[in-house]
Amino acid sequence: MFFLTPVLVAVVCILIVWIFKNGDGSSKRRKGEPRARAEVHPWVDEDLKDNTDLHQGEEGNPLIPELQASQPSGGLELDDGRSKNQLLNIQEHDANDWQESEEDVEHIPFSHTRYPEKEMVKRSQEFYALLSKRRSVRFISNEQVPMEVIDNVIKTAGTAPSGAHTEPWTFVVVKDPDVKHKIREIIEEEEEINYLKRMGRQWVTDLKKLRTNWVKEYLDTAPVLILIFKQVHGVAASGKRKVHYYNEISVSIACGLLLAALQNAGLVTVTTTPLNCGPRLRVLLGRPTNEKLLMLLPVGYASKEATVPNLTRKPVDQIRVTV
Amino acid sequence: MFFLTPVLVAVVCILIVWIFKNGDGSSKRRKGEPRARAEVHPWVDEDLKDNTDLHQGEEGNPLIPELQASQPSGGLELDDGRSKNQLLNIQEHDANDWQESEEDVEHIPFSHTRYPEKEMVKRSQEFYALLSKRRSVRFISNEQVPMEVIDNVIKTAGTAPSGAHTEPWTFVVVKDPDVKHKIREIIEEEEEINYLKRMGRQWVTDLKKLRTNWVKEYLDTAPVLILIFKQVHGVAASGKRKVHYYNEISVSIACGLLLAALQNAGLVTVTTTPLNCGPRLRVLLGRPTNEKLLMLLPVGYASKEATVPNLTRKPVDQIRVTV
Numbered sequence: 001m002f003f004l005t006p007v008l009v010a011v012v013c014i015l016i017v018w019i020f021k022n023g024d025g026s027s028k029r030r031k032g033e034p035r036a037r038a039e040v041h042p043w044v045d046e047d048l049k050d051n052t053d054l055h056q057g058e059e060g061n062p063l064i065p066e067l068q069a070s071q072p073s074g075g076l077e078l079d080d081g082r083s084k085n086q087l088l089n090i091q092e093h094d095a096n097d098w099q100e101s102e103e104d105v106e107h108i109p110f111s112h113t114r115y116p117e118k119e120m121v122k123r124s125q126e127f128y129a130l131l132s133k134r135r136s137v138r139f140i141s142n143e144q145v146p147m148e149v150i151d152n153v154i155k156t157a158g159t160a161p162s163g164a165h166t167e168p169w170t171f172v173v174v175k176d177p178d179v180k181h182k183i184r185e186i187i188e189e190e191e192e193i194n195y196l197k198r199m200g201r202q203w204v205t206d207l208k209k210l211r212t213n214w215v216k217e218y219l220d221t222a223p224v225l226i227l228i229f230k231q232v233h234g235v236a237a238s239g240k241r242k243v244h245y246y247n248e249i250s251v252s253i254a255c256g257l258l259l260a261a262l263q264n265a266g267l268v269t270v271t272t273t274p275l276n277c278g279p280r281l282r283v284l285l286g287r288p289t290n291e292k293l294l295m296l297l298p299v300g301y302a303s304k305e306a307t308v309p310n311l312t313r314k315p316v317d318q319i320r321v322t323v
Numbered sequence: 324m325f326f327l328t329p330v331l332v333a334v335v336c337i338l339i340v341w342i343f344k345n346g347d348g349s350s351k352r353r354k355g356e357p358r359a360r361a362e363v364h365p366w367v368d369e370d371l372k373d374n375t376d377l378h379q380g381e382e383g384n385p386l387i388p389e390l391q392a393s394q395p396s397g398g399l400e401l402d403d404g405r406s407k408n409q410l411l412n413i414q415e416h417d418a419n420d421w422q423e424s425e426e427d428v429e430h431i432p433f434s435h436t437r438y439p440e441k442e443m444v445k446r447s448q449e450f451y452a453l454l455s456k457r458r459s460v461r462f463i464s465n466e467q468v469p470m471e472v473i474d475n476v477i478k479t480a481g482t483a484p485s486g487a488h489t490e491p492w493t494f495v496v497v498k499d500p501d502v503k504h505k506i507r508e509i510i511e512e513e514e515e516i517n518y519l520k521r522m523g524r525q526w527v528t529d530l531k532k533l534r535t536n537w538v539k540e541y542l543d544t545a546p547v548l549i550l551i552f553k554q555v556h557g558v559a560a561s562g563k564r565k566v567h568y569y570n571e572i573s574v575s576i577a578c579g580l581l582l583a584a585l586q587n588a589g590l591v592t593v594t595t596t597p598l599n600c601g602p603r604l605r606v607l608l609g610r611p612t613n614e615k616l617l618m619l620l621p622v623g624y625a626s627k628e629a630t631v632p633n634l635t636r637k638p639v640d641q642i643r644v645t646v
Contacts, residue, residue: 107630110460114624115589117469124475124588131482131580137433146440152447154643158636159454160579161594167637174646246596249575249617253594256483256579257454265447266438271484271576273569285646294572301437307430313481314490320477323497323608 131260132313137268139306140222140298145267147175150224150299153261160254163245168231169254172285175224182284183227183296184219190277191216218270222298226269227281228255229291251294262299268306269297454583455636460591462629463545463621468590470498473547473622476584483577486568491554492577495608498547505607506550506619507542513600514539541593545621549592550604551578552614574617585622591629592620 115123154171162168174180219225230251234242244250255271262269274281278293438446477494485491497503542548553574557565567573578594585592597604601616 105632105634108633110458110462110591110625110629110631112460112591112625112629113456113589120472120588120590121469121475124472124479124584127584127587128475128479128482131479131584133436134482135433136484137435139433146444149443149447151639151643152444152451155639156447156451156454158639158642159451159457161459161582165634167642169642170644171642172644172646176646179646248572249596252572252575253579253582256576257583259484259576260580260583261447261450261454264450265443266436267443268433268435273486273572285644302433302435306433306435308433309428310431311428311488316474316478316481319481319490319492319494320474321493321495321608323495323499323502 131263134259134263135268135308136270137302137306137308138218138270139303140218140268140300141303142221142223143301144223145300149265149267150226153258153265153267154226156261157254157258160250160257162250162254163247164243166231166234166242166244166247166250168234168244168247169251170229170231170287170291171258172227172229172287173224174227174285177220179284180220180222180225183225183281184216186280186284187216187219187274187277187296190275190280194275218298221303222300224299226258226297226299227285227293228258228295228297229282229287230294231291233290235290248294255295255297258297262297266301267299268302269299272296272298454586457582457586458591458631459593460625460629460631461541461593462626463541463591463623464626465544465546466624467546468623472588472590473549476581476588476590477549479584480577480581483573483580485573485577486570487566489554489557489565489567489570489573491557491567491570492574493552493554493610493614494581495550495552495610496547497550497608500543502607503545503548504543506548506604507539509603509607510539510542510597510600510619513598513603517598541621544626545623547622549581549620549622550608550616551581551618551620552605552610553617554614556613558613571617578618578620581620585620589624590622591625592622595619595621 150173154173157171158167158169160169174183228251230247231244232247233244236242259269259271272295274293274296281293281296282289282291473496477496480494481490481492483492497506551574553570554567555570556567559565582592582594595618597616597619604616604619605612605614
């Protein structure tokens with residue numbers, strides 16, 4: 001029985017099981033295995049996530065780790081001192097209404113300014129008129145801006161709702177010219193790597209032309225860079241991880257308020273999400289590993305020569321449906 | 324050689340390969356396999372994602388599929404009519420600055436209102452004062468609100484920046500009492516399933532007490548519900564998928580502007596992310612499968628008896644670091 005020698009049987013069995021198992025998970029990549037070149041979509045949301053725990057240089061970093069000691073307090077602390085009922089109620093609320101843990105805090109009457117209808121309409125028109133003038137501006141003058149205004153716009157961003165009132169945001173305001181320049185170096189360097197990895201052989205002839213797009217001059221010229229970090233979890237007093245529900249959505253909403261506040265104050269910015277730069281910028285700024293970079297906003301006055309692409313927005317009947 | 328019979332060799336080989344392959348992917352769950360009960364964290368961002376393609380009832384749905392025919396136009400269309408250079412430039416921009424495809428559109432001088440420093444500070448203070456009064460309010464009166472105001476706040480939300488200027492949002496305004504009630508039924512029903520699945524045996528004794536939290540009366544009483552959908556991709560004129568870069572972050576920023584605009588107009592809301600309700604609500608409202616529910620905001624005036632939990636926000640030095 002030549003066909004059933006043990007060696008042949010072994011080979012056939014290995015092949016069969018191998019093929020079967022591969023077929024089962026063919027669409028999954030193995031951990032650490034790079035995506036096929038054709039599949040690279042570095043702009044999708046998941047790539048924003050900073051999954052690395054880049055520790056080098058974190059100890060002894062001279063850059064103000066002001067917040068590192070003061071872990072977020074307040075909000076809910078899921079430690080063992082809480083009854084199961086309390087915990088249960090918190091979870092129920094969190095998943096739905098972003099409601100704070102109502103069982104624990106006093107409820108107070110809500111007072112709200114109500115305007116006559118005519119005034120409501122006028123206010124809503126004026127606010128729309130103000131925000132509709134906002135544009136992403138990449139040409140930012142090096143003139144200083146009042147820091148009181150920067151504080152106020154960050155305080156405004158901090159009024160955003162957040163899952164279970166966890167307030168999972170850290171706003172790092174960079175004024176130091178050396179740090180701004182280091183940020184620029186990191187971002188321009190990573191851009192180049194992004195470019196080479198993403199575009200590769202296909203686009204090499206255009207390298208020179210594109211290089212001009214890597215130049216992020218505003219990172220040096222803007223008097224203030226605001227780097228917005230999402231805290232993917234908190235740390236309770238007990239040392240346990242505290243869940244930060246819907247942290248990315250919460251921090252993005254806060255960024256929306258920040259953009260509105262900047263526009264209201266007469267400052268300009270451009271919304272950027274520096275690709276793959278999160279870990280290095282986090283280390284540079286001495287932020288802990290539970291914080292991941294979500295956005296970087298260079299802030300200042302528009303330079304005199306600033307231009308913007310002549311784009312329009314969709315009319316309301318293309319974004320709104322009424323039922 | 325008893326130990327090397329073909330059958331034994333076959334069994335051993337199958338086992339070895341099986342174990343090897345399983346060890347390789349032990350941390351991955353197989354498609355469709357439910358998570359272990361202990362691992363259920365329905366509040367994390369990924370659970371918001373509506374991955375189902377729930378088609379039943381989509382054909383012949385009487386509810387205004389107004390936008391279905393008018394796929395988002397404008398912005399960038401990655402069809403084959405574009406040169407590789409143009410495509411390359413778009414990709415480069417998208418990944419970083421959310422810049423529009425600059426090569427294609429004229430650039431125009433940017434004009435911006437600049438205020439004297441004193442006025443900037445005052446404006447930023449006043450805007451902070453306005454937004455700091457915003458609270459999540461669950462007690463909403465059934466009084467009607469001016470629809471012009473609703474239009475203006477949605478137009479304001481539509482001024483948000485978006486990855487590659489794709490404007491990947493749809494705002495569904497529900498006024499019809501029957502549809503509002505159906506939405507309530509779906510949400511309260513899913514809540515119950517969430518509860519039973521999530522809490523299970525551990526918390527059954529508290530079922531009665533919790534049930535009161537499932538009651539979402541505001542879904543009936545609020546004169547307007549705004550359901551915000553993110554378009555996870557677009558459809559180009561050629562019929563190809565159009566990538567919607569950073570769509571969740573973009574739409575969340577738009578929701579931030581929406582919340583600011585509502586507060587400015589004197590209306591109240593509560594930010595909700597109805598867990599697991601996305602597919603059913605999408606079908607109810609006749610939205611296409613590329614749209615996923617991100618948020619639901621009941622909008623109106625606060626009812627006279629409205630209360631809010633007596634919570635505070637973190638002071639600015641707990642959310643801001645200066646470098």
